[in-house]
Amino acid sequence: FFANVSRSFSQGSSQPERPSFGVAFDIDGVILLGHTPVGGSPQALRRLYDDLGTLKIPYVFLTNGGGFRESKRALELSELLGIDILPSQVIQGHSPFKQLVNRFENELIIAVGKGEPAAVMSEYGFRNVLSIEEYTSYFDGIDPLAPYKKWTARETHDHSKFKRGDIVSKRVQAAFVVSDSVDWSRDIQVLCDILRTGGLPGREIGKQPYLYFANDDLEYQANFPSERLGMGAFRIALEAIYNRVHPEPLMYTSYGKPNPSVFRNAENILGSLVIPDKSSSHIQPRFRMLYMVGDNPKVDIRGARQAGVPWFSILTRTGVFKGKENHEEFPADLVVDTVEEAVDYILRREC
Numbered sequence: 001f002f003a004n005v006s007r008s009f010s011q012g013s014s015q016p017e018r019p020s021f022g023v024a025f026d027i028d029g030v031i032l033l034g035h036t037p038v039g040g041s042p043q044a045l046r047r048l049y050d051d052l053g054t055l056k057i058p059y060v061f062l063t064n065g066g067g068f069r070e071s072k073r074a075l076e077l078s079e080l081l082g083i084d085i086l087p088s089q090v091i092q093g094h095s096p097f098k099q100l101v102n103r104f105e106n107e108l109i110i111a112v113g114k115g116e117p118a119a120v121m122s123e124y125g126f127r128n129v130l131s132i133e134e135y136t137s138y139f140d141g142i143d144p145l146a147p148y149k150k151w152t153a154r155e156t157h158d159h160s161k162f163k164r165g166d167i168v169s170k171r172v173q174a175a176f177v178v179s180d181s182v183d184w185s186r187d188i189q190v191l192c193d194i195l196r197t198g199g200l201p202g203r204e205i206g207k208q209p210y211l212y213f214a215n216d217d218l219e220y221q222a223n224f225p226s227e228r229l230g231m232g233a234f235r236i237a238l239e240a241i242y243n244r245v246h247p248e249p250l251m252y253t254s255y256g257k258p259n260p261s262v263f264r265n266a267e268n269i270l271g272s273l274v275i276p277d278k279s280s281s282h283i284q285p286r287f288r289m290l291y292m293v294g295d296n297p298k299v300d301i302r303g304a305r306q307a308g309v310p311w312f313s314i315l316t317r318t319g320v321f322k323g324k325e326n327h328e329e330f331p332a333d334l335v336v337d338t339v340e341e342a343v344d345y346i347l348r349r350e351c
C-alpha cells in the first residue's frame, strides 16, 4: 500500500509526489447504514484506486463510532465494501484515548459500550482495564434489575485475572465510554456508584474519577427511518441523574467530531499514508485541500468548518440530514445526495 502509493505518485519525477488533496469519510449515514453500504459507497471508494488496485487518493474513515479494535473494524469494512482497507485508515471516536495511556497505564479503569471495549483499551496499552460487564460481576446486588434482564446472557466472568478482593477494594481511576452503552440502566447505576465514591462502589463519597466519552452525538442515523439516540443522549441521561444524587456536578471530557483536534489528527494520518522518499530531504507540503464527507451537519460539517483551511465540507442526504437546500446553522460547502456524487465532484475538481 505505502510502496505502491509512493510509486504511483512518483511517475516522471525522482520525488514521490503526494497528491495535494485527501478525503475523510464519515461512516454512519455516508458509507453504511448499520452494516449496509449506502449511496453507492463501494463503487465510489473503488474510484480512489487505479486499475491495479493501488490507492491513488489518500483517504481515511473519520467516524465517531467504535467499540472494536481498528484492525477488526478495517477487516469488517473491507468485507462490506469489497476493498482493502488498512487499520491506519480507520479513525474512530475512541482512537484519541491512546494519548491517555501514559496517564492511566497501570491504573484500574473501566471501559463501557458495545463490542469489545476492554480489548480496544488493552490494545492501546492500558494494562488494568475491565469492561463494565466484568466489573459489575464482582459486586453482588449492584444492579438490582440484573435478574430480570433475560436478554443478557448470564455469562460467567473469569475472575482469575483479577481476584474479587482486589477489585472491590481497588480505586477505579477513570471510566471510558468507548462506544454506545448496551444497558443504560446498569451503566448509569454502576457509573454513578464509581463516580460519586471516588472509584469504590458502596463506600463513602469521594473525589470523582476521570470520565471520558468517545463522542457526544445526540443522534445518528443507523438503519432506521428516523435517527437513533447516540452517546451524547446517554451522557445527558447520566449527567442529569448524577447531578441529582451527588452534591458536585458531573465532570467529563468528550472526544470525537466536531473537536478540531480530530481533524488535525486526520490530516496527519492522511499525510502519513504516503511515506516520503526516505532518501530525499523533501519535506512533504501540507495538503492544499482536504474533503470531509459527512451526513450530520452539527458534527461533521460543523467540525470541518471549525477546522478551517484546508477543509472543504460535503454534506450527503443519506443519513441525518435530509433537507433539500443546505443546513441553516452549519451550511456545507457542497450538498449532494450520495457519497458517489461526492467522490464524482472531488475527482472532477481535482483530477
Ligand code: G3P
Residues within 6 Å of the ligand: 026, 027, 028, 029, 062, 063, 064, 065, 066, 180, 215, 217, 219, 220, 230, 231, 296
Ligand atoms: O455511534 C456512531 C454514531 O454516533 C455516529 O457515527 O460514523 O456517523 O460518526 P458516524
Ligand code: MG
Residues within 6 Å of the ligand: 026, 027, 028, 029, 030, 220, 294, 295, 296, 319
Ligand atoms: Mg454519520
